[in-house]
Amino acid sequence: xxxxxxxxxLWLAAALAALQLVSGFLAxxxxxxxxEAELAVLVRPAAIVQGVVCVFAFAMLVxxxxxxxxxxxxxxxxxxxxxxxxxxxxxxxxxxxGSMLLWVTVMSAAGALIAIVERRLPERTMQATLAxxxxxxxxxxxxxxxxxxxxxxxxxxxxxGNGLNPLLQDIGLAFHxxxxxxxxxxxxxxxxxxxxxxLTRQVTPEFARAMRPWVLGAWIFLTIGITxxxxxxxxxxxxxxxxxxxxxxxxxxMPWLAATxxxxxxxxxxxxxxxxxxxxxxxxxxxxxxxxxxxxxRSGILTSVHAFAVDPERGSFILALLAIYxxxxxxxxxxxxxxxxxxxxxxxxxxxxxxxxNNVLLSAILGVVLLGTLYPLLTEALGVRVSVGPPxxxxxxxxxxxxxxxxxxxxxxxxxxxxxxxxxRRPLIVAGAxxxxxxxxxxxxxxxxxxxxxxxxxxxxxxxASVLPLRGRNLRRLPLATWGMVVAHLGIAVSLIGMASxxxxxxxxxxxxxVGETAQVGPWRVTLQSVSPVAGPNWNALExxxxxxxxxxxxxxxxxxxxxFWAPPQETTESALQTRWxxxxxxxxxxxxxxxxxxxxxxxxxxxxxxxxGGLMIAxxxxxxLLGNVARDLKRRTVQRKAAARRAELAR
Numbered sequence: 001x002x003x004x005x006x007x008x009x010l011w012l013a014a015a016l017a018a019l020q021l022v023s024g025f026l027a028x029x030x031x032x033x034x035x036e037a038e039l040a041v042l043v044r045p046a047a048i049v050q051g052v053v054c055v056f057a058f059a060m061l062v063x064x065x066x067x068x069x070x071x072x073x074x075x076x077x078x079x080x081x082x083x084x085x086x087x088x089x090x091x092x093x094x095x096x097x098g099s100m101l102l103w104v105t106v107m108s109a110a111g112a113l114i115a116i117v118e119r120r121l122p123e124r125t126m127q128a129t130l131a132x133x134x135x136x137x138x139x140x141x142x143x144x145x146x147x148x149x150x151x152x153x154x155x156x157x158x159x160x161g162n163g164l165n166p167l168l169q170d171i172g173l174a175f176h177x178x179x180x181x182x183x184x185x186x187x188x189x190x191x192x193x194x195x196x197x198x199l200t201r202q203v204t205p206e207f208a209r210a211m212r213p214w215v216l217g218a219w220i221f222l223t224i225g226i227t228x229x230x231x232x233x234x235x236x237x238x239x240x241x242x243x244x245x246x247x248x249x250x251x252x253x254m255p256w257l258a259a260t261x262x263x264x265x266x267x268x269x270x271x272x273x274x275x276x277x278x279x280x281x282x283x284x285x286x287x288x289x290x291x292x293x294x295x296x297x298r299s300g301i302l303t304s305v306h307a308f309a310v311d312p313e314r315g316s317f318i319l320a321l322l323a324i325y326x327x328x329x330x331x332x333x334x335x336x337x338x339x340x341x342x343x344x345x346x347x348x349x350x351x352x353x354x355x356x357x358n359n360v361l362l363s364a365i366l367g368v369v370l371l372g373t374l375y376p377l378l379t380e381a382l383g384v385r386v387s388v389g390p391p392x393x394x395x396x397x398x399x400x401x402x403x404x405x406x407x408x409x410x411x412x413x414x415x416x417x418x419x420x421x422x423x424x425r426r427p428l429i430v431a432g433a434x435x436x437x438x439x440x441x442x443x444x445x446x447x448x449x450x451x452x453x454x455x456x457x458x459x460x461x462x463x464x465a466s467v468l469p470l471r472g473r474n475l476r477r478l479p480l481a482t483w484g485m486v487v488a489h490l491g492i493a494v495s496l497i498g499m500a501s502x503x504x505x506x507x508x509x510x511x512x513x514x515v516g517e518t519a520q521v522g523p524w525r526v527t528l529q530s531v532s533p534v535a536g537p538n539w540n541a542l543e544x545x546x547x548x549x550x551x552x553x554x555x556x557x558x559x560x561x562x563x564x565f566w567a568p569p570q571e572t573t574e575s576a577l578q579t580r581w582x583x584x585x586x587x588x589x590x591x592x593x594x595x596x597x598x599x600x601x602x603x604x605x606x607x608x609x610x611x612x613x614g615g616l617m618i619a620x621x622x623x624x625x626l627l628g629n630v631a632r633d634l635k636r637r638t639v640q641r642k643a644a645a646r647r648a649e650l651a652r
Contacts, residue, residue: 003072006060007151009053010101013108014141016050017134020111024131028124028199043127044115047134051112058092058105061150065092071157074098074150080163080567082538090174091164096314097150099177103294104140106178106185110214111137114189120210120633122202129196136188139321147317163538163567172232180225180252184290186218187255190262194283195329198336203280208270211283213629215266219259220622226252227615235575235586242502242611245393250373251293257366258286261359268352272416274343275356282359284329289366291322296373347418354411361404368396398451405458408492409465412485427468435461448504455500463493480628488621495614501583501607512597522604523551524585526558531589531598539565541574544589544598548578560589584608 020043027040061074065088070076078095079088093102111133118126144150167173193211197203229252234242243249262282269279295318346352372388379386409431413424438460442453466489469482509521513528520526529545541563547555558576565572578585583606590599 002060002063002067002069003151003153006057006064007149009057009060010141010144010151013050013054013057014138014145016046016053017108017138017141020046020050020134021131021138024127024129024134028128028131028196040123040127043130047111047115047130049112050134050137051108051110054105054108058101061098061101062089062092064151065089068161070159070161071154073152073154076154076158076161078162078164080161080538082567083164083169084537086171086174087164087169090168093177094164094168094173097144097148099181100140100144100148101150102178103181103185104137104144106181107133107137107140107188110185110189111192114214118210120206120637121196122200125196125200125202125207127196128199129192132192132195132199133189136192136325139324143314143317143321147314161567163565165568166539166563166565166570166572167236169538169565170232170236172228172236176225176228176232179221179228183218183220183222183225183259184255184293186214186221187259187286187290189214190218190259190283191287191325191329194280195332198280198329198332198340201336201339203269203276203340205270205273208266208279209629209633212263212266212270213626215259215263215286216622216626216629219256219263220619220626222252222256222259223615223619223622226256227612227619230615231612235577236572242499242608245372245389247373248293248297250369251296254366254369254373255286255289255293257362257369258282258289261362261366262286264355265359268355269343272344272346272352274346274352276343277337277340278356278359280333280337280340284326284333285366288322288326289370291318291325292370295319295322346416349414349421350419351411351414351416354407354414357407358404358411361400361407364400365397365404368400369393372396394451398454402454402458405462405492405496408489409462412469412489413465427465427471431461431465431468434464442504445505448500452500452504455496456504459493459496459500462496463490466490466493480631481625482628484621484623484625484628486621487624488618491614491617491619491621493614494610494617495612498607498610498612498614502605502611505606506608507604509602511600511602512593513600514597519600519602521585521602522606524602524604525549525552526585526587526600526602527555528598528600534561536563538567539563542589544600546576546587546600548585548587550580550585558585558587560587562589562591579609582606 023039023042023046027043064072064075065079066085068075068079068081068088070079074095074097075091078098079091083091092098111130114133115130121129190211193207193214197207229249230242233244233246233249262279262285265275265279265282268275295315372392375388376386410424410428413427415423435457439453439457442448442456448456466486469486470478507522509519511517511519513519515528515530518525518527526546526548529547531542531544534541534543541561543559543561546558546560548558549555556578558578560576561574563572563574564570573588573590576587578587583604586603586605588601590601593599
């Protein structure tokens with residue numbers, strides 16, 4: 001009965017999305033001048049009820065997984081009665097059908113929230129925006145109902161389930177997909193805002209102020225999701241690295257790059273009424289990258305440890321949605337772009353000018369990642385198999401990333417509209433001197449290549465430049481949005497230093513140790529104390545106990561495991577980490593070499609934790625900026641309301 005309730009709710013939500021689309025489109029088209037516009041009163045209620053009904057449908061799916069209802073095909077394929085409850089619940093979105101239902105649930109909930117809280121846009125633009133949101137949601141409902149039904153029953157209930165992919169049975173992965181989806185779906189809202197503004201030709205600062213919190217929210221969740229996913233891949237897959245340019249990793253990076261450009265462009269439009277057409281285009285591109293990522297992960301055309309639900313038929317469905325959404329939006333943009341004035345002009349040497357340059361460079365990096373991700377697929381279609389990895393991505397993206405960091409350091413120091421480089425010469429010299437000093441220190445050390453050298457140097461210079469906007473200002477009265485910019489830029493510098501340090505100074509040691517023997521990696525001495533079997537709720541493992549001593553200090557205990565899951569049968573390695581202020585020791589236990597020796601892989605990774613600390617700082621900067629923007633908008637609306645009340649009083 002629970003599955004039938006969920007399926008009925010899904011059909012009802014699809015019908016409400018269709019009603020939202022039709023009523024919103026007619027209302028926006030006739031603008032209150034025709035009888036069809038009477039449907040306008042239905043737009044907001046349809047969006048709100050659709051959100052509630054879809055959340056109910058997803059709750060039914062979670063309930064099925066919590067009860068391990070093996071009469072439902074999706075549960076039988078992706079769960080097991082012996083799994084811990086947290087992973088039973090995570091199984092609801094740890095598969096193709098469930099993750100797509102989660103996607104559309106977040107999208108419909110966002111549409112409902114827009115209908116409830118958004119009052120700044122002209123009503124006609126709001127109706128067009130909700131119509132676009134209903135259109136996007138309707139495609140995903142059709143995908144679920146006709147191609148990926150999550151509530152499908154089995155003819156006979158299964159005796160036991162297949163379990164969940166062991167790589168996904170990790171607390172980090174339990175929360176990683178929902179976080180990432182909040183980011184993806186937030187960009188669908190930006191897409192709907194862009195389409196709504198295009199249809200009504202009302203691309204104004206008010207439009208940007210209405211869209212900006214959604215873009216900022218999506219960007220924050222994407223940042224957290226990518227940071228968490230990077231750390232999960234680092235410790236769970238036993239690779240010892242933090243970014244492999246895996247196609248699925250790239251699939252989440254591309255929307256983030258587009259969203260970063262859109263965020264800055266929307267800020268210029270909101271503050272200075274400039275970059276109107278560019279902001280609209282980025283709104284379309286950002287959501288396009290989300291759709292491209294969805295297609296890559298679920299079409300079956302990629303081979304990746306992250307890819308799941310490989311099904312060309314479903315991939316074709318998503319490809320059709322991609323063509324309809326993006327092709328349609330670009331067609332509308334082509335028809336309406338000439339009617340959108342570009343807004344206020346500004347000099348090249350200004351804060352707007354720096355933001356435009358950085359937007360162009362971000363777009364170029366996006367192009368590099370997109371080309372490197374799709375190129376193997378194109379060549380394979382022609383019968384040639386090639387792989388694209390760090391030898392392409394690292395230098396090609398660095399060509400644009402390094403000048404972007406220089407502009408990022410100078411941009412916040414410039415004034416709006418027009419400025420002179422001579423005015424900011426002194427602070428730039430300070431940041432440049434720090435970068436040069438860091439370069440000389442790094443050159444004195446052994447090993448760094450050219451890119452890590454430049455990364456360390458620019459990271460140090462950017463760190464100093466990031467805090468220079470605070471110079472000479474009353475910190476207690478500084479707007480939250482400014483604090484957000486400073487913290488986010490500082491986070492990028494911290495991450496960059498971590499990436500460069502890890503690339504330049506990591507040491508690796510592969511040993512075959514008997515119990516009692518010791519291996520040295522960097523300043524660490526690691527002794528294998530024992531190897532013994534242990535048991536978990538749905539796995540068995542061999543656990544190696546190691547004592548690790550840093551530079552002759554007190555030993556710390558490490559316990560890496562080699563696990564064997566039985567449902568589904570799969571072996572995984574569980575790394576052990578020892579974290580210090582200046583880096584991490586990373587240990588993996590391998591197989592027995594000759595019955596008496598054990599393969600032990602060790603890494604010493606100086607300052608690697610700065611990568612994820614910087615990621616969290618970037619997200620924190622986004623949170624501060626979001627709070628600052630919301631507070632400023634509330635203050636502006638309060639002032640406007642009081643002014644309107646005052647005018648009304650004077651008129652009486």
